[in-house]
């Protein structure tokens with residue numbers, strides 16, 4: 001429907017690609033929000049909606065990739081332009097991953113609804129909101145060429161990490177008090193881990209955006225504060241949300 | 249009617265008068281008329297013409313003026329309409345069939361940024377429901393309505409309509425190669441955050457208040473029961489119990505006050521306060537009002553403010569409340585006899601908003617806060633050591649209030665603490681920008 005003008009400017013083509021990424025980000029954000037709301041409200045229908053919306057993101061990822069490759073093939077861009085096109089592919093991959101994490105959360109929710117209810121965990125929605133904000137902001141940074149904003153997003157990831165650590169401790173004490181809820185708590189832990197991962201993908205996009213805008217990589221190692229041995233172990237073990245998905 | 253026009257019409261009359269005089273003079277030469285009457289007639293006719301012509305000119309001038317204004321109004325209607333759109337206090341976007349933004353009024357530019365014109369709308373508006381509605385309208389639906397909440401520094405909820413406006417000029421182009429689009433789409437957004445937040449908060453408030461009031465209430469009831477039962481007649485015990493009951497009741501009142509003030513701030517969260525607030529008097533006022541606590545714990549407050557500090561943009565009462573909460577925490581939790589420092593200094597960039605600001609720090613020397621608690625301190629009723637905070641009369645709402653005031657001010661809150669050393673809370677608030685002139689369309 002968009003091919004009305006046969007000769008489009010290169011900028012227009014890039015904008016079209018960016019528009020696909022933006023749309024993906026909107027979907028990913030909503031999917032994460034729905035997944036976590038479904039969990040808090042024990043709402044199976046909403047959880048299923050979150051699972052289903054993953055398909056749309058996958059489709060858009062494919063579209064972004066095809067479009068980027070087509071532009072590369074047709075225009076044979078050099079240096080900066082090529083970097084930008086490769087970046088769009090990478091960003092669309094990262095957004096698709098965020099979608100996978102949310103899908104995983106929603107799947108676990110459908111299981112959790114049938115288990116013992118645990119005390120309200122207010123940290124989870126807070127983590128999700130923070131992740132959502134990071135996704136929106138990092139896309140704005142990329143689209144509006146705002147590298148300082150990209151750095152901002154990148155630093156904010158620490159907050160999600162801290163929230164995760166504190167939730168981890170809280171759940172650990174619950175589990176020690178009440179062994180019956182260990183299964184449910186483990187699901188919650190993986191859910192929190194998935195949100196934390198979504199945040200990591202946002203920082204990943206922040207780095208890509210920064211590189212495209214400034215032409216050099218964002219330096220300085222990220223201040224990581226994951227001092228719980230168990231938390232570190234679970235990180236390696238869960239690097240692919242779909243592979244070891246006990247909920248499906 | 250300007251005098252210039254009258255003079256002009258007077259000059260225009262001359263040829264007619266001359267014509268009459270010449271005509272009469274000719275008749276006289278032919279011997280048909282006498283000189284004197286001829287001249288008199290000529291003068292009378294000339295004056296009559298002059299007078300009539302003048303009246304006539306005035307009427308014509310008025311008519312042409314009216315016509316001119318009518319024509320120019322018509323020509324100017326388009327820009328006038330744009331001005332109306334610009335002044336409407338709700339984001340409006342005009343979009344073409346290729347999803348490009350053709351125009352955006354001021355609230356829309358404030359919401360989405362200044363450079364969206366000419367670019368694909370989904371670069372800026374990425375909420376899936378809005379894009380879906382847009383898709384439907386592009387496909388031919390006349391209008392779609394929805395409600396969507398937009399992620400941002402503060403969440404904003406909008407009631408949105410997406411409507412199609414068909415373009416009549418498109419059809420009138422005969423050769424079919426029209427450059428004008430067949431239709432436009434207008435997205436208009438109406439902010440209903442306040443309404444929705446109020447609804448949500450009513451429920452929250454009841455839940456929070458009833459939960460937190462339960463503990464002191466059941467302790468009061470417990471004491472009343474003891475006084476009515478085992479301790480009946482024991483005056484010493486009764487006096488002690490009454491003292492505790494008074495304390496618990498006061499705590500309940502304070503709790504309700506805090507909850508109410510939290511609700512009020514939350515309700516206005518998306519409206520950034522705009523007054524100019526000089527900080528030094530506030531810092532001094534906070535220190536003065538906490539003097540009793542300072543005395544009781546043998547503490548000292550040290551205020552460090554550079555000479556020429558720009559005012560911040562905000563609400564003076566709320567800034568006072570927030571600094572008071574933080575300073576009272578410092579005085580409450582720091583080591584007895586230590587010094588609490590309040591300092592302020594300019595910063596180039598407030599994290600997240602990126603604006604220039606003033607950073608206000610409250611530093612104490614005390615036991616500090618364990619790192620795992622740091623990210624959660626601003627939750628309602630969260631306390632590191634609930635028993636201790638309760639004993640000190642705390643409600644656990646102090647930092648929650650601070651967080652909401654900061655976010656209403658589009659500021660930034662940062663808490664750093666070293667165990668055994670102390671805690672520094674830093675609040676950055678944007679610098680006062682002056683009464684904002686509405687920027688003009690590029």
Ligand SMILES: Nc1ncnc2c1ncn2[C@@H]1O[C@H](COP(=O)(O)OP(=O)(O)OP(=O)(O)O)[C@@H](O)[C@H]1O
Pocket residue numbers: 506573577578581582612614615616617625630631632633637638641642643644645646647648671
């Ligand atoms: N300067 C500080 N040093 C050490 N701990 C602190 C400090 N400030 C806050 N805290 C901890 O954070 C918790 C939350 O603080 P907050 O001000 O929200 O509640 P509160 O002081 O308990 O009650 P109130 O509503 O009366 O202020 C406190 O209970 C305390 O444990």
Ligand SMILES: [Mg+2]
Pocket residue numbers: 573576577642646647
């Ligand atoms: Mg306090």
